[in-house]
Amino acid sequence: MTKTPLQFRHNGREVAVFVDGGVNLLVALRELIGDMTPKFGCGQGGCGACSVLIDGELHLSCLTLAEAANGRSVETLDGLKDGPNLHPLQRAFMEQFAAQCGYCTPGMLMAAKALLDRNPSPTRAEVVEAISGNICRCTGYEPIVNAVLAAASGGRARA
Amino acid sequence: MLELRKDIFADERDDNLKEIGKGTQRQDMLGHVTGTSTYFDDHKLQGMLHLKVLRSPHAHARLRRIDTTEAERAPGVRRVIRGADVPVNLNTLLSLINFGKDDEPSLAVDKVRYKGEPIVAVVADSPREAYEAIAKVRVDYEPLPAVFDVEEALKSGAPVVNETYPKNTFVYHDVYDHQKLRFGDVERGFAEADHVLEQRYQMSPIEHAPTETNGSIAAPDTNGRYVVYTSTQALFFSLDTCAKILDVPSNTFHFVGGTVGGGFGGKVDTLTEPLAILGAMLTGRPVRYQLGREEEMQFGSPRGAERIFVKDGVMRDGRIVARKICAYFDSGAYTRLSSYAVVKCAAHLPGPYTIPNVHGDIYCVFTNRTPATAMRGFGVTAMDFALECQMDKLAHLVGIDPMEFRILNAYRDGDMKAHRREAKNTALIECVQVAAEKAKWPLREEAKRASSRKDGGGSRAAMSPTPQDPAPQRAAASQQRTSYDRAPPVVTQPPPPTPTPPPPRPQAPSHGAARFSSVFGTRRR
């Protein structure tokens, strides 16, 4: 089986791997790069657990051909912290108890970051729209919406 | 926001709450927001193989022939696993506590009993190669008539779903085909009641749909053991179930669980570990078996559907004097935990109310549907749905406010419960009063003054004489039928179990299984 080279910026770091044909970006990130933060939830584009930012835009890594990330910038939850310091969204999620099992959290944080990077002062409706592609089975969404609003109003929204 | 009503039952507590009412942070919250919480799949193991399963497309079929020769030769395939490869290919989850008979194969051999049942497992270098090999497995199915309805399954002549239980009901203590509760004489209660209301309630199976699907990774470990990373909610159950199915001592395994990506009861059935471990044993490599989303919906166990008939006799003044419940739990094709759900349901009757005559029959029924399992409020939630809908209808029937109707019928400390235990520390009345207050639902003063600690006991502590044989039905002249009463459904009672000679003394349980009193009905010592 021929493997295709794939080189991209992963949370600011240049990485390069070889992928089998047809492999999706989620598998490449988790199994080849070792970044376990994006999660598998459905493989269908319905749950958002695999959400990452590609060139600053929210994408579903399970539906992205790994090779399509060549030369692009890919951001995952693993890169959200600023050194040892939590991003305001991470702090807000903790303070607002916006996670229980935590499995949707990486995707939610990426969706929230995509929102706040473009729109630092969203309305509640805009927050709901921003996470509308992410399924949470535990919290009932309210703490998550509150956390995003708290992060938006509570400090620097941009990293 | 959380409000603490410390005024209620204040004299029964010392008010030194240190944690309740304060937001205490989860110990894993930092892990969740940084993505360092570790789920079963967050392990990168060298040379990991992928396991995929061929599943039955039929709800009920004989397996005439399974041909895996082409699949075994497919590129990337390390091992094809069939039923004959599983050391102990028949199990039931609760056999670990000596409850129930082994009825479920890990891989089907001669018959499939629900759509999605596993037949053959393929372990390959990549998921793609596993899928291609699965497509090369040839199975000759002989479709059989299937039954999907609990009452149809109980009729004589219905297709036998699971030969271990030929009457399509789970058998308790080797003799009884359902769980029974008898307290007082419901037929006399109905005869004396001013109104009789019988209703049928039905729920569908409910899928937990956790964001993380069921899965596990098993790998040979350094010292001849196997390490197993799993999504299970029931780590020790899973470990011992695997020890039994794979016929090895339980210290062969090192199970690592911990963070579960949502369970809600849907990760208690040891769905993936046995095959993942067997794959690791047979290939000598780490093996990953994770359900896809479609598999999680079809094959992952749901909360079982229930059909519940509630027949109540109520007086004009609002007292419920008789409650008769007949409920059917749809266990699907295998027992899993439904046998226990039925026990819990029977234990819950008739709800938090003092009713002098109570009659319950709860069945665990097998159908050709996905085997059911636990889910939040296991065994109780659907029954409560039925009972509380019924309470509203009864209140409407007698023209009493539904909140006050509940206060009127609520149990109080000192009452005799249908299970012949004294009601203690009851609190339904206070719950209803606070709920009414929060909803700004007006209650009359009498209802506001009611208390769980007043007016209980006395005649309400009496144990009603309970007839051994079912009393003949007597219709009361004053019984009124109402707009709620649809034409009474024909309730097919299964034929009474033919008396069998007492079974031989059961063997000592093989896993040092403890006797659980809630399951066996023995009093706690």
Add this chain to the structure above:
Amino acid sequence: MPVTVRTFASTSEAASALSSDRGARYLGGGTLVMRALNEGDISISTVVRATDQALSRIDVSSSRITIGAGVTFAKILAERDLAFLHAPARSIGGPAVRNMGTVGGNLFAPNPYGDFTVALLALDATVSVQGGLGARDLPVEEFLQSRERQSGALVLAVSCQRPASADAFRYRKIARIKPKGGSVITLAAHLPVSGGRITGARIALGSMAPMQIRARAAERVLEGRSFDDASINAAAAAAAEGVSPADSALGSAWYRREIVGVHLRRLLSGLE
């Protein structure tokens, strides 16, 4: 056999790779093809991609707009001159799906998806397809009817006339989950009014048949009439004619037949 990815600079090369290989599928945004691969669809052995910039172009210079097949819904939402298509684009998926899903891909999306295509059908859109001898145009309705045969063809663009007026084009997606979710019914209507009369009525329905269809009986009812309660009620009564919905997890066929007239009435009256 393993999956091979072939990426071409030109659409004609991509088209010929697509048509010459039965196991080939064209990868647009990934929402259909990657999903199929994830779910173990082994009938796909070649993934074809094209990097031709023309596929991402939007041309709004005239009254006839042209949208490259590779244009994403997010891009449509960012284009002010395509405001009349914002409601359909916004109704699709969540933000990530809108960043990935393409207009061309939506033509192939099966029930309960394919909502943007419902809008295109109501707008009498034309689909431009790369065949063996160059590009050819076909009406979207014809494209949909021959969709099974089209998987070997490469869609280049869709085009349509702007609606007669802002009010003339209406769209609504009925879903169980808000703000996103698979469609129970999707409705789109283009009802130009001239001289007080509806001329050139087009009503399209999604999830009411194996593919997106026109509600021709309802169209005939409205044609030449003025917009009033009587004509709206008559159209609603005719809405279910010619539909063949299937049972699905989101709704039974019976339910869809029951509500299609209700939702058409609301769409035509402008009611929520």
